[in-house]
Amino acid sequence: xxxxxxxxxxxxxxxxxxxxxxxxxxxxxxxxxxxxxxxxxxxxxxxxxxxxxxxxxxxxxxxxxxxxxxxxxxxxxxxxxxxxxxxxxxxxxxxxxxxxxxx
Numbered sequence: 001x002x003x004x005x006x007x008x009x010x011x012x013x014x015x016x017x018x019x020x021x022x023x024x025x026x027x028x029x030x031x032x033x034x035x036x037x038x039x040x041x042x043x044x045x046x047x048x049x050x051x052x053x054x055x056x057x058x059x060x061x062x063x064x065x066x067x068x069x070x071x072x073x074x075x076x077x078x079x080x081x082x083x084x085x086x087x088x089x090x091x092x093x094x095x096x097x098x099x100x101x102x103x
Contacts, residue, residue: 001066001086006093011043012064019064019091026084026098028073037073037098039091077102 005012005019012021021041028037069084078086078100090099 001088003064003066003069003089003091005039005091007039007042007091007096008093009045010039010096011045012041020062021064022068024064024069026069026071026073028076028098028101030075031073031101032075032103034092034097034099034101035095037076037101039096039098040072042091042096073098073101075103 003019003024004017006017007013008015008017010019012019014020023041025040026037027040031037066084066086066089069089071079071082071084073079076084076098078084084100086100088100091097092099
């Protein structure tokens with residue numbers, strides 16, 4: 001179960017759509033549409049200048065999977081007790097919203 005991330009300007013993204021965050025936090029407790037969700041693990045590439053920050057957030061040795069997602073989008077049909085159960089997840093390249101969200 002893969003995460004495909006379009007946010008290539010995120011410190012966790014390898015520019016091929018793969019996420020290397022140890023934990024992916026998706027928020028949107030009151031979301032009823034995709035645009036009301038957001039990947040809270042998103043961190044802009046310019047933060048890589050801070051070596052300590054980059055090492056902390058690039059420490060995951062493998063690609064993040066859907067099972068790495070802590071989901072706060074309570075109204076999403078893929079959310080089961082704050083875990084994502086979708087077959088795959090797509091993160092928006094502009095807004096870092098969860099494109100897999102379905103009410």
